[in-house]
Amino acid sequence: MSTRTRVLFHLSAASLLLGAAIGAQAANLGFLSDTPITYMRQRDNASIKHAVMSALNDRKDGESFTWVNDGTGNSVKIDATISMDSTSTDGGRTCRTLGVVLNAKGQSMNLRPNFCKEGGAWQLQKR
Numbered sequence: 387m388s389t390r391t392r393v394l395f396h397l398s399a400a401s402l403l404l405g406a407a408i409g410a411q412a413a414n415l416g417f418l419s420d421t422p423i424t425y426m427r428q429r430d431n432a433s434i435k436h437a438v439m440s441a442l443n444d445r446k447d448g449e450s451f452t453w454v455n456d457g458t459g460n461s462v463k464i465d466a467t468i469s470m471d472s473t474s475t476d477g478g479r480t481c482r483t484l485g486v487v488l489n490a491k492g493q494s495m496n497l498r499p500n501f502c503k504e505g506g507a508w509q510l511q512k513r
Contacts (some may be wrong), residue, residue: 422464422490429458434466442482442501442508445470464490471498479504481511 426434437453445451450469455462469485481502488495501508
């Protein structure tokens with residue numbers, strides 16, 4: 387095999403491997419297109435945010451409730467089980483962790499947001 391043929395062979399093999407790797411990576415992200423959050427619209431987001439804010443103010447640790455997107459105008463039924471997990475205080479700062487299991491079209495996703503407030507409104511905490 388000549389040097390030129392070997393170089394072309396290696397370039398072809400490398401191209402095929404690169405193409406396969408890119409395709410596999412894209413395929414691995416395909417699952418994100420069917421997660422419940424992709425079906426949520428602005429009115430769904432506003433509705434669940436209102437439910438979470440009310441729960442942060444009024445529910446006790448250990449309590450759970452179900453949110454459903456009825457009345458938001460979305461043709462996709464979305465529901466969530468929201469569980470008040472824990473509350474901690476440090477001086478005037480109060481923080482609460484909750485569990486959210488979001489469901490739509492046979493798919494489910496688990497979220498564990500943490501909110502804190504110090505005198506004012508609850509703020510979602512970045513991790």
